Amino acid sequence: MKFIHRLGYYLGGFSIGLIILAFFLSGKKTSCDYGPNARTTKNLSQKVKLYSEEALTTMRTFEMDTTMVSDMIRYGTVNFSESDTKTESCKTYILENSFKEQNFRLQIKNCDSIATIESIVPFKND
Template identity: 50%
Template sequence: MKLMQRLGYYLGGFSVGLIILAFFLSGKKTSCSYGPEARVLKNIHAKTLDYTPTFIKDSVAIKQVLNTGNVVFSKSNPRQTPCGTYFIEGQHNDYMYELTIQNCDSTATVLHFNHAP
């Protein structure tokens, strides 16, 4: 079998595989969150979020910071027992915010939420 025939068979099978993959994944909310920051944020999103009474008025801003924010692992303590604590920085309405969340097994609790300097 010549090289061009092998290349033709390979590209034909590869293109059929891509079409099948696109058919199965179309319309689904699939994501590739393999980085540590993305996994932490996805884990927090999957849990119920508890607010103390002082943070209820800022719930929209907190959700926005959780959606677009960055986890700062140097200021976080993920191995704290019984619940890890994460420091998240993010932007909402052109203001920078800092958010500290205690991530337990079934809930995530907002500990601090304030404007970044």
């Protein structure tokens, strides 16, 4: 069999497979969160959030609401080197993101069903 025929069969089967895959995955809430940052931010953003008094004070100072903080969590970057991921019960994550041209560092305690935002601190990039 010539190479062009083999290539045609391969591309035909590949395209049929893509169509079948698109059909089965359409309409479902599927996502490809394979990286550690994506898994962590997805996990935190799906939980019920509680806010400490310190976090609420910072939110009032910088005129943030809970929707903006949720977006900061969803699109933030987890600083794993400063996070405490070794504890068994509740892990503490440090997320970094910006809001209104200001960089913020969020400290979030991630328990089984609740994520507690312990602090929101402005910082400058080094």
